[in-house]
Structures are given as C-alpha cells and as structure tokens.
Amino acid sequence: xxxxxxxxEIDSIDDQLLELFARRMGVSxxxxxxxxxxxxxxxxxxxxxxxxxxxxxxSPEGIGEYAVSLxxxxxxxxxxxxNRLLGTHTxxxxxxxxxxxxxxxxxxxxxxxxxxxxxxxxxxIACEKLFKLPSISYYPSFGSVFTAIEEGKCRYGVIPLExxxxxxxxxxxxxxxxxxFRIVRSVRIKVDHNLLVKPGTQLSDIREIYSHEQxxxxxxxxxxxxxxxxxxxxxxTAVAAKMVSEAGDNSVAALSSRSCMxxxxxxxxxxxxxxxxxxxxxFICISKDLEIYPGADRTSLxxxxxxxxxxxxxALSRFYALGINLIKLESRPLPDRNFEFMFYFDLDISVYxxxxxxxxxxxxxxxxxxxxxxxxxxxx
Numbered sequence: 001x002x003x004x005x006x007x008x009e010i011d012s013i014d015d016q017l018l019e020l021f022a023r024r025m026g027v028s029x030x031x032x033x034x035x036x037x038x039x040x041x042x043x044x045x046x047x048x049x050x051x052x053x054x055x056x057x058x059s060p061e062g063i064g065e066y067a068v069s070l071x072x073x074x075x076x077x078x079x080x081x082x083n084r085l086l087g088t089h090t091x092x093x094x095x096x097x098x099x100x101x102x103x104x105x106x107x108x109x110x111x112x113x114x115x116x117x118x119x120x121x122x123x124x125i126a127c128e129k130l131f132k133l134p135s136i137s138y139y140p141s142f143g144s145v146f147t148a149i150e151e152g153k154c155r156y157g158v159i160p161l162e163x164x165x166x167x168x169x170x171x172x173x174x175x176x177x178x179x180x181f182r183i184v185r186s187v188r189i190k191v192d193h194n195l196l197v198k199p200g201t202q203l204s205d206i207r208e209i210y211s212h213e214q215x216x217x218x219x220x221x222x223x224x225x226x227x228x229x230x231x232x233x234x235x236x237t238a239v240a241a242k243m244v245s246e247a248g249d250n251s252v253a254a255l256s257s258r259s260c261m262x263x264x265x266x267x268x269x270x271x272x273x274x275x276x277x278x279x280x281x282x283f284i285c286i287s288k289d290l291e292i293y294p295g296a297d298r299t300s301l302x303x304x305x306x307x308x309x310x311x312x313x314x315a316l317s318r319f320y321a322l323g324i325n326l327i328k329l330e331s332r333p334l335p336d337r338n339f340e341f342m343f344y345f346d347l348d349i350s351v352y353x354x355x356x357x358x359x360x361x362x363x364x365x366x367x368x369x370x371x372x373x374x375x376x377x378x379x380x
Contacts, residue, residue: 025078076317090361092370093361096372099292100351106293113157114145114149114154114158115137116235118238120257122191122238126187129189142159142171146179150288156286160283162282165276177334182289184291186285188280192271195268198250206253208251209232210234210255218275237257237260240255242260296350296351297349297350298348299351299374300347301345301363303315305366311366322358324349325349326347
C-alpha cells in the first residue's frame with residue numbers, strides 16, 4: 001500500500017469516527033436531559049473511571065495509553081457539552097453576573113491607590129496612566145500593598161506583574177496565593193533605566209549601584225561592563241534614586257527613571273541602559289471587591305490541579321475546546337506541598353461570551369482549588 005492509499009484509508013476511517021462521535025454526542029445530550037430531570041450532577045467520576053479501565057482492557061497491545069487519552073478527552077468534551085446544554089450556574093458564575101450588573105459603566109477617574117516604593121516609582125507612572133487624579137499612598141513592600149487593599153486602607157493597589165525582558169515578578173505571584181483580591185485593570189509601561197548620580201559625579205567615582213532586582217536583571221549587559229562596582233538590590237528604582245540623592249559622597253549611583261532624575265535633583269551619566277530597547281512592564285490594578293468594567297476581554301485565574309498525570313492537559317484542552325486563547329501560563333510552588341504547583345492563567349476572552357460563562361461554571365470540576373482573579377481590560 002502506497003502513501004496515497006494509506007491516506008485514503010485514513011480519510012475513510014476518519015469519516016466513520018466523525019459519524020460515531022456525532023452519534024455519541026447526541027446520546028450525551030440525552031444523558032444531560034435525564035440528569036437535569038432527576039437532579040443529577042454532570043460529573044460521575046466513578047462511571048468515568050470504570051469506562052477508562054474498560055477501554056484499557058479492550059485496547060490492542062501497544063495502544064492502551066493512547067486509547068485512554070483519547071477517551072478521556074472525549075469524556076471531557078461530552079461533559080463540557082452537557083454543562084452547556086444544562087446551562088449550569090455555580091456560585092462563581094452568579095457572582096460574576098452580579099458584578100457585571102452593579103459595576104459602574106466608567107472606570108473611576110480618581111481614587112485612593114496603594115503603590116510600592118516612593119515618589120517617582122514606575123508604579124506611580126502606571127497609576128497615573130490608569131487614573132486621571134489618583135490619591136497615592138506609598139508602602140514599603142508588595143505585601144503591604146496587598147494588605148492595604150484587604151484592610152480597606154486604599155480602594156485600589158497597583159503592582160508590577162511581569163517584564164518583557166526579565167520575566168515574571170515571582171514575589172508578586174507568591175503573594176497572590178496568600179491574599180484575597182481581584183484584578184480590575186492592567187497597564188503596560190515603557191521602562192527606561194538610566195544611570196543616575198549626584199551632580200558632578202564621574203563614572204570612575206562610582207563604587208556601588210542600587211536598584212530593584214528586576215531593573216538590575218534588565219540591565220545585566222551594561223553592568224557587566226563596569227569593573228570594580230558592586231551592584232546592590234533595593235526595594236524600588238525610585239528608592240534607589242532617593243538613596244543616591246541623600247548620600248554623603250559621590251560613590252553611589254542608581255538605575256532609575258528620568259522622572260526620578262528631575263524629582264531628586266540627580267544627573268544622568270548613561271541613558272536607556274537596559275539590554276533591550278523594547279522594555280515594558282505590565283502592572284495590575286487590584287481591589288478588594290470584584291469589579292468588572294465594560295470591555296473586559298481578559299480573565300486571570302489561579303488553579304491548583306490534581307497531582308496526577310494529565311491534569312494540566314485536561315485544563316488546557318478545556319480552553320481549546322471552548323476556543324479560548326491562552327495568553328500566559330505561570331507556575332509557582334505551593335507552600336508545604338512537595339513539588340506541587342499553583343498554575344496562573346491569563347485568558348483572552350470577552351466576559352460577555354457564552355464560552356466564558358461555560359468555562360467559569362466548569363472550573364471547579366477540573367481543579368482542586370480555583371481562584372477567579374477577575375476579568376478586565378488592559379491599557380496600552
């Protein structure tokens with residue numbers, strides 16, 4: 001049999017598979033109607049385990065695992081279809097629907113906002129891009145920003161989540177597992193790092209350079225060219241600039257923004273020293289309450305999935321089946337659980353689409369723990 005004949009045979013088999021799949025989904029719809037009439041849940045875990053064991057036993061030698069994977073996916077799709085037909089509404093979908101109804105039509109122009117660092121921080125720049133006239137309170141750490149939101153000291157908080165060069169801000173992802181909050185908007189800020197010094201300082205005078213660890217990572221190429229200089233991480237790029245302005249001599253410098261140069265009376269010895277010119281940081285705006293503003297087309301989730309083979313694949317296949325684009329996937333280790341992880345997802349989907357509501361109604365069935373962080377739009 002040549003290749004063309006093989007392909008014709010495959011096409012014929014696929015036609016039969018498609019017909020059988022359609023028949024199976026039709027019977028699945030009848031099952032959904034029965035479950036609705038008798039008040040039964042969509043998921044019957046015992047039945048699915050029994051079915052997969054039967055598939056394994058009946059499979060020819062060498063394809064058992066493939067057959068189990070195939071039928072596991074088919075059952076996931078069948079369950080998803082049943083949820084759609086039943087219009088399953090959970091407590092989460094009710095909260096989302098209510099938030100859409102009660103959230104104001106316009107994002108607030110001014111509000112009390114918590115930022116990490118001091119005046120001149122990139123968080124402040126992000127904050128002023130989100131709000132026309134924010135009342136900003138500065139806090140020493142990312143954790144204290146989350147706490148300020150939880151305790152109601154500020155309505156919103158603005159914190160960095162990821163950078164196009166240095167990657168994710170892992171400390172923030174870890175804090176996200178510890179605090180209760182919602183994401184209401186995000187914004188991308190162009191980041192330019194400059195070597196700032198006290199007026200009159202020469203490059204040869206510098207013995208120490210201060211900045212945030214992310215900024216240091218973003219400027220690694222420039223820093224490697226400097227000999228005899230100690231690079232020291234600190235809480236914030238604006239904090240670094242303030243430290244230089246208050247220093248007693250000219251031996252210190254900061255990697256910071258040009259706005260901090262003007263704010264703290266410093267001079268710029270080298271501008272735009274980051275490794276890549278297209279250097280952006282994404283900030284999220286968080287709140288204590290769930291607020292979903294018009295135009296929300298991105299959703300963030302945190303899921304703890306069963307520590308079993310294929311659990312992440314099943315979550316991803318659900319996104320695929322519903323036609324949902326996955327923008328970001330991040331994993332962070334779970335405290336006190338050996339080699340188990342929390343998965344963070346950014347999804348590109350309108351909050352008003354039926355696929356979104358269906359997914360939200362199914363999340364609990366595919367995860368051990370589900371945290372819906374919010375649906376929002378991004379300012380660019």
